[in-house]
Amino acid sequence: MDFTLTQDQKMIREMVREFALKELEPIAAEIDQSREFPRATLKKMAELGLLGVIIPEKYGGAGLDFTTLAIIVEEVSRVCASHGVIVAVNNSLAAYPIYHFGTEEQRKKYLPDLCSGKKFGAIGITEPNAGSDPASMETTAVLEGDNYRLNGTKCWITNGTEAETFVVFAYTDPSLRHKGVTAFIVEKDFPGFSVGKHEDLMGIRATGNSELIMDDCLVPAENVLGEVGEGFKVIMHTLDVSRIDIGAQGVGIAQGAVDASVKYSKERVQFGKPICEFEMIQDMLADMATKTDAARLLTYRAASMKDAGSERFTREAAMAKYYAAEIVVEVARKAVQIHGGNGYSKDYPVERMYRDAKIIEIYEGTSQIQKIVIARNVLK
Ligand code: CAA
Numbered sequence: 112m113d114f115t116l117t118q119d120q121k122m123i124r125e126m127v128r129e130f131a132l133k134e135l136e137p138i139a140a141e142i143d144q145s146r147e148f149p150r151a152t153l154k155k156m157a158e159l160g161l162l163g164v165i166i167p168e169k170y171g172g173a174g175l176d177f178t179t180l181a182i183i184v185e186e187v188s189r190v191c192a193s194h195g196v197i198v199a200v201n202n203s204l205a206a207y208p209i210y211h212f213g214t215e216e217q218r219k220k221y222l223p224d225l226c227s228g229k230k231f232g233a234i235g236i237t238e239p240n241a242g243s244d245p246a247s248m249e250t251t252a253v254l255e256g257d258n259y260r261l262n263g264t265k266c267w268i269t270n271g272t273e274a275e276t277f278v279v280f281a282y283t284d285p286s287l288r289h290k291g292v293t294a295f296i297v298e299k300d301f302p303g304f305s306v307g308k309h310e311d312l313m314g315i316r317a318t319g320n321s322e323l324i325m326d327d328c329l330v331p332a333e334n335v336l337g338e339v340g341e342g343f344k345v346i347m348h349t350l351d352v353s354r355i356d357i358g359a360q361g362v363g364i365a366q367g368a369v370d371a372s373v374k375y376s377k378e379r380v381q382f383g384k385p386i387c388e389f390e391m392i393q394d395m396l397a398d399m400a401t402k403t404d405a406a407r408l409l410t411y412r413a414a415s416m417k418d419a420g421s422e423r424f425t426r427e428a429a430m431a432k433y434y435a436a437e438i439v440v441e442v443a444r445k446a447v448q449i450h451g452g453n454g455y456s457k458d459y460p461v462e463r464m465y466r467d468a469k470i471i472e473i474y475e476g477t478s479q480i481q482k483i484v485i486a487r488n489v490l491k
Pocket of ligand 1: 200236268289343347348351475483
């Protein structure tokens with residue numbers, strides 16, 4: 112397999128790296144504390160085409176590939192994990208399913224605004240009693256004339272407080288278990304829709320994570336996304352795509368932690384020499400750099416399979432996400448260790464990176480769920 116990046120991919124990496132250092136690094140610590148959704152920087156990112164990376168130009172996107180999207184999420188997350196997941200969700204959990212499963216009318220109606228940053232997107236799968244097991248969701252959708260009436264509450268929704276376009280899942284026939292789930296495109300101002308509690312999270316704190324409440328929410332029947340009863344497949348396929356980006360987010364946070372540790376270990380002097388000259392520090396740095404590269408290769412492999420048109424890359428996406436989650440927590444922990452007391456303080460970015468890293472093991476399927484997916488595929 113060839114992992115040489117194209118000239119365009121290299122150029123975009125450089126462009127995003129420069130942008131992230133100039134625009135995101137100065138505000139990353141601040142928004143982590145304030146939880147303010149970074150609309151101003153996201154607007155600039157939209158102008159660079161970063162919010163609709165894989166959407167064709169005719170719908171307002173940049174028309175690029177999934178490997179490029181992974182590179183973008185990685186570079187953004189290297190500096191600010193909140194921006195990283197906002198971009199990942201807008202691209203692969205909102206715009207992608209509308210593009211992949213939507214009708215021409217739905218694509219034309221919703222994608223240009225999601226790509227331009229005029230509106231943000233989010234997805235509503237998880238519920239208070241349906242996390243790892245989305246088929247146990249309790250939200251229902253009942254057809255009444257030209258509308259579906261949706262009732263239920265979604266939780267842990269990235270971009271929730273700010274998004275205006277939501278891909279939401281509900282049971283149109285609860286008796287059929289996963290064959291009775293349907294996907295809908297729901298707009299924020301549909302009657303009966305509201306945003307609930309804004310969550311105060313451990314990491315990725317500026318992502319507007321919230322509940323979504325549908326209380327007799329009326330959704331036009333034309334807003335069914337894909338076929339009625341095919342919603343579970345929409346969830347599973349979309350998560351296959353999106354897990355690649357969460358792998359990329361983990362790689363980015365890990366790379367940021369490696370970079371910060373290299374810099375700090377060269378500057379910090381103890382026992383009369385920079386601590387990078389001590390073998391126990393070198394042992395940690397070597398481990399961190401190697402594991403970050405390995406996670407990056409797994410992530411690019413999954414993305415390149417999607418780019419090559421593979422129908423199923425479930426196993427590869429799960430491996431990328433699982434491994435990136437394992438290593439980013441370890442890499443960030445070691446980064447804090449190398450920084451010593453300073454690493455335990457908000458004066459250094461590794462403290463935030465350690466908190467941000469933990470979510471990679473949890474959202475878009477916990478590491479235990481990824482192992483179930485991998486094992487099922489290995490045993491096939
Ligand atoms: N692609 C397409 N279809 C798929 C699929 C895939 N990757 N995986 C499964 N399916 C289909 C199956 O073929 C099956 O359909 P048929 O019966 O017609 O063949 C159907 O889906 C059900 O499959 P399973 O029996 O395997 O389903 P399951 O109930 O055992 O669940 C699971 C499998 C992997 C555990 C799944 O429930 C899962 O991934 N859970 C984790 C949920 C998750 O990741 N949530 C994240 C929420 S979003 C989020 O976190 C966003 C954010 O904030 C950033």
